[in-house]
Amino acid sequence: MSTPQFPEQPTTPLPDLSQSQNQTQQLGQAQPQGQPYGQPSQPYGQQAQPTTQQPTSYPAQPAQPAYEAQYAAVPTGTTLDKTNTFAFLAIILAFLSPIAGIVFGHMGLSQIKRTGDAGRGIALTGLIISYAYFVFVLLFFIFYIGLLITVFAGLGSAMSGLDSYSSY
Template identity: 45%
Template sequence: MTDQPPHRPEDEPRGTQPPSAPQPSQPYGQPGYGQQPGSAQQPYGQQPGSAQQPYGQQPYGQQAGYGQPVAPSGPGYGAAGYGQVPRRNTLALVALILGIAGFVTGFTSIGAIVVGHISLSQIKKTGEEGRTMALWGTILGYVAIALSIIATIFLVIFFTTLAASYDSTYSY
């Protein structure tokens, strides 16, 4: 036997537990949902033995995601395994916006037609993306102009028939 005095809890500093006491994993010593009493389980989505990082961040030096890591490539070639993203023609987007605005304002339809044809020409030469936007901008410009011409014709007919039916003789 040893000649050490027996262990007394009042000899320890307040707020600490003896090293042999188990640390509760849940508040009030209750097991979590689906756990057997006394079993230690990792938090959801964490592999056993891995250190928990805040907000799902990967520790430095580890790859995130699936598959093999991407090999470095030379300057001007983009990431290995991926093609270079083709450029989109800006005038195609402008033509589409002007074509849609032509239904509200009327006069932007002409701009949609002009910019749409210029954009289609540039796309054919350079191979940029945006052909569909340029086509729709041009088509919407033509449709808006056609509708405004038809509306003008109907308004002229309406006001001429209204003026013809009006009796202009006044009797005092």
């Protein structure tokens, strides 16, 4: 049984190529040599004359060496197992919960610095996205609360003119 890391290699030998070369040479001798490109077979206005030329044989081709069985290179594992887990969590949580993305991003960077794991770029990307998302949400709430204060102040101002005691 083969595993994805070390696949089984085929054990059947390659077919013998010398028989197919002999057949190719025999076929080549039986075929007549034709006109090369660019030369007309007959000029215009003349009838074709029957030819009695004997076909010429092709020179013998040197035998090609038989190919040895070549095995595919053993695939190497991915670097996913060496990448810091906190870095992955930082980039995933950057979109779901920016505060958790910031925490895991900083934890991942400190582990990467300490242990030398891969994933520094992923942790930095998670941190950058988390901080940008956090600032965007914070500005959104500030403007939303400011809008609500403005709406209620305007509504209170408009309602103050409808006071029933001031009309007498």
